[in-house]
Amino acid sequence: MDILDNLNPEQREGVETTEGPVLLIAGAGSGKTRVLTHRIAHLIGTQKAKPWQILAITFTNKAAKEMKERVSDLVYGSEDMWISTFHAACVRILRREAKHLGYDNNFNIYDTSDKLKVIKDCAKELDIDTKKITPRSIASAISNAKNQLLSAKDYQGSNLYEKQIEKIYKMYDRRVKANNAMDFDDLIFETVRLFRLNPDILERYQQQFKYIMVDEYQDTNHSQYLLVNFLAKGHKNICVVGDDDQSIYLFRGADVANILDFEKDYPDAKVIKLERNYRSTQCILSVANEVIKHNEGRKGKNLWTENCAGEKPVFFHGTDHIDEIQFIADEITKEQAKGRKLSDFTILIRANALTRSIEDILLKRDIPYQIFAGTEFFNRKEIKDVMAYLSIISNPADDLSLTRIINVPRRGIGNKTVERLAAVADEKNKTLFEVLKEDADGIVSRGKDKIKQLVMLIENLQEMSQYLNVTDLLDETVNRSGYRNMLQSDKTDEAKIRLENIEELFTVTKEFDNTHGGNLDEFLQQNSLASDTDESEREDSVKIMTLHSAKGLEFPVVFIAGFEERLFPHIRSMEDPKELQEERRLCYVGITRAKEKLYITAAQSRALYGRVERNKVSRFLEEVPKNLIEDKSIKKYSMDNLYSQSGPQRANVNSFKMPQKQNIDMAYKVGMLVEHKKFGQGIITEIKSLGEDQKITINFEKVGSKALMASFAPLTVVEG
């Protein structure tokens, strides 16, 4: 079969226009990955490029992996191509060229929590109150600076707040560099710096990458933009793919202007629009289009499909979050009975905080699920501890890792001692490990021997790392350090789980040893960039993930849960119109993930952050004409309840379908004992006819006398 078969005319154009700059505007589900993979295959097939001359940048590890797989289905040589994320590509370059920047080539990569830890330390030392300026905000300020390629040296704070940031940024940067480490932003920043400082190196890469492709171009930030443009200057064969309606990473410095201005950057760019959607039914697409219509400043697209109309998306408004999730569970069970697999279902949420309540219900219902969230596994304490051991073995300059494990398991080297040692390290401009080795005798009185033992342990392990694979080294590490012992002698359930997690880590190292040859540095590198969505999917379970991590994916049945104001749009995004538009794009992304069925659910009240919240239904639902959505909510609450908490907006949403009259045929009698959902039990004291309806007065035990409309009150007869 020819590579150009089975492509529509626009896709084909995207594949065949290999020379010069190309801007591919690709709507959701329009087959852009198909274009990219076929384009790569075409380049190889027509011998326009050798595999290693191809650089294809994706946004997530998962996307990179998928692209590699799909390319290797089409042509040979995919393993020699540079198909990876920005960060992974940069790491690959930096490992090779680190010495030009003053790093050792086995530098560590600090993740978010490492970064926060260093920032906290710096703030403490600089006497900056982290209650006024949170480490988080400092971290994001530093991130922003780096994304704008503003170095610590060049950073000039103009007001008091920025001056504080400046101080911390400078100290932070010194520390991280001294530890022979880089944070995520450094990976891009330092690569750009490398190219600026060494034109010869840049030229080498410019020559190498004959064809460059960037996926999700709308989510690139300034430093990434610059990096791509540096590299593309050689052959100018750059193809960027994106969709301005799916830009959802503004918060981490993405600049939509990058895609909007591509034609300015490359006046001879060929622009190709992919507007035909192959993924979703017409019913789903219509809803998506209606929502995104409300955004301004779009490049404008007309997404269409020849797919069948399909079923109307369903809305369900639960009384509380339990009700909401139970509806989801019910639907899953029903659909399952019709022959769907559990893996066909995905529950999308705005924030990870919602996973808990979903888990609770699915667990009770015995519905297997899989959560794709955060950097969970590698963020667990025991995993971080053990990884810190491996890290200090690989990179003795990594003070952060050493501090982490210096007293884990407890070996009598307490806070005070560590502080003293760290101060000396600072003073003598040595690494902590060097101080431990060379100066500890003079500083520490009681823990001397313990420190010697620790140094010996680390040095021994370092030597072993020369000839052991990662699995065996890990085994030696947990045994000799006493870490395994510590957990084994602890009989709590918690310790048991920790041990299990460490066993799980062994599975990871074994897998790595088998496929990658067992080099420690490489292992650490790989896992410092590994995260969330990299977990392999299980066939037999429902997926739960955030809307962000669902980007680029598709599922037969999608539930978007927690469709409420303050949750979605998120409360922190409601003020700023820009952020609100981003929320709307996020919603668009969510809706367009669904191939066959879409459910949107919300709850009238939910327990969140230790509080009970009552939120209106999301404005995004109101932006969709009622006739496009089927409201399956069962209205159990009285009209009083519906309207009193919600105001006019909510009333509007609920009028999708008026509540069914439930109790009109019920024969109430004075003296009956009835139970009300909310007010508890009470005795009917009076009944009045009002047209078709009845007005019943009930004397409740707890709340006293109330007059309710029979048709809407959630009443059950207890006695009488």
Added chain:
DNA sequence: GCAATAACATTTTTT
């Protein structure tokens, strides 16, 4: 130096 306890703040999204 360490563990237990109390007080406290913090809630988004990801490489």
Added chain:
DNA sequence: ATGTTATTGC
């Protein structure tokens, strides 16, 4: 609700 930090008493 949860996780982190500060304090306290041993």
